[in-house]
Amino acid sequence: MRLTFTIAAAFAAVIACQGSVSPPPETPPNFKALDWISEETDPVARLTVQPATCLIAPEDPAVQRGELLFTSPLLLGGQAAKAGLSCASCHLNGRGNPDFVFSGISGAPGTADITSGLFSKMRADQVFNPVPIPDLAAPEGQRLVSRSADGALEAFLSAQITEEFAGAAPARSVIEDLAAYIRSLDAATCDANAEQAxxxxxxxxxxxxxxxxxxxxxxxxxxxxxxxxxxxxxxxxxxxxxxxxxxxxxxxxxxxxxxxxxxxxxxxxxxxxxxxxxxxxxxxxxxxxxxxxxxxxx
Ligand code: HEC
Known part of the structure; x- marks a missing residue:
């Protein structure tokens, strides 16, 4: 049915083009980031704006390296890496992502079940329990993981990469840099609702x-x-x-x-x-x- 429609549509397009001088249509571009947005999301907005950067120490080299790693799908393993998901796919610019939808992982837009067996067998809990993706710059009282307790964030990050996302055990510097980035995220440094290009x-x-x-x-x-x-x-x-x-x-x-x-x-x-x-x-x-x-x- 779908195939018939496609052929018919293509044929109609050829007929429509006959006699005109319009150049052949460009293949529509393909953007990975559009693979995990809700149907209501405006793709243009998704590709052109992002939540504001809220960093205490944006010039600190460790923070900057952490930000680089945060955008890398290959830090995660298994299905997440294969799909092209990075930390930043869920936490846009270290923040939340109200439009995130990933089949089998999300419930309502903006949620994810990170204990799903799709990402890792190790943390799989057999229950579909998606929760809202948190803004990592949220104020202290709303944080899941302490930023100040000795080593707590580092332990969380190592476990998250290897257990939740089935990634390879990261080098020490990777965890240190990611932790520096996450510690530097603080909504008090910016207008929390602002967006940037x-x-x-x-x-x-x-x-x-x-x-x-x-x-x-x-x-x-x-x-x-x-x-x-x-x-x-x-x-x-x-x-x-x-x-x-x-x-x-x-x-x-x-x-x-x-x-x-x-x-x-x-x-x-x-x-x-x-x-x-x-x-x-x-x-x-x-x-x-x-x-x-x-x-x-x-
Ligand atoms: C598929 C979406 C997704 C990806 C990818 C993802 N996260 Fe998360 N993250 C979540 C969700 C959902 C929670 C909330 C979990 C909960 O409440 O149990 C969370 C929680 C967190 C928290 C704790 C919240 C807080 O402020 O204390 C941190 C830190 C975090 N993620 C960092 C990362 C890092 C670093 C990566 C990449 C290695 C990453 N996340 C990749 C969805 C994701």
Whole structure:
């Protein structure tokens, strides 16, 4: 039935185009982040705005590295990683996500059952009990996990990655950086209901933070950071499609490949400088441009 309809629709489109000079339609872009939104959510809004950044120490390198890791699907294991979910998919910019819907995991929009067997067999409790995704910047009294008790947050994060999401045991630095980021989240530092734009600069900053880390002596446990950087490149690739940004998108792929192979990366800073110029220059034609995005979504 569906197939018949599709063929009929395609045929009608061909007929409609005959004699006209309109160019062939571009394939509609595909954005991972739209895989887990409710039907009521405006996809354009979901891709262009996010809750405000509420950080006590936004310039602290550990906080910045934690933020980078927070956006990496590959920190989580199992089905979550396969689906492309990161911490930030549920906690947008470290906050909540009222639009989150993931089949088998969510009840009402904005909820998730993180003890579901879909994510990990270890924590599976056989009960479907989705709860609201909390804003990690919420005031002290509303927090589930203490930010001040010695090691409590670190223990929670390790258990969460390995038990809830079936991820590999993370390096110590990964837990420390994630904890630094989460400790720095505090709604008292911002207008808690404010929103801000999603920009290519967000991803560029993550890449710079990762590059600075790879430049230090502590590179032996850097694989989580490299993977997080690759995820950032992947998100840029979605916004600067190869059909329009041939050279730029090739460079995104090429840097990603270098991150997956070399021990030390040659000229990474220089490559990021060039990339940054390309991203800035191409922005009006990219899917960071709201009007362009709205026109292109099906
Ligand atoms: C599928 C959605 C989802 C993903 C992915 C996710 N979380 Fe959560 N998170 C939740 C939900 C739902 C709760 C509330 C659990 C509860 O109330 O029992 C929660 C609770 C928390 C809490 C405790 C709340 C507080 O403020 O004390 C922290 C900290 C946290 N998550 C951090 C993370 C980190 C770090 C990651 C990535 C490693 C992550 N989350 C990934 C949905 C998610």
């Amino acid at each position: 999603q920009t290519w600069q967000d991803e560029m900053k993550r890449l710079r933070v990762g590059a600075a880390y790879l430049d230090t002596e502590r590179v032996e446990d850097a694989s989580a950071y490299r993977l997080a950087m690759r995820a950032a490149l992947g998100r840029l690739y979605e916004r600067y499609p190869a059909s329009k940004f041939g050279g730029l998108s090739q460079e995104l792929v090429s840097i990603g490949r270098a991150l997956s192979q070399a021990d030390r990366l040659d000229m990474l800073d220089e490559r990021l400088d060039t990339l940054e110029r390309g991203l800035r220059h191409g922005e009006p034609q990219s899917f960071y441009n709201r009007e362009h995005l709205a026109r292109s979504l099906p």
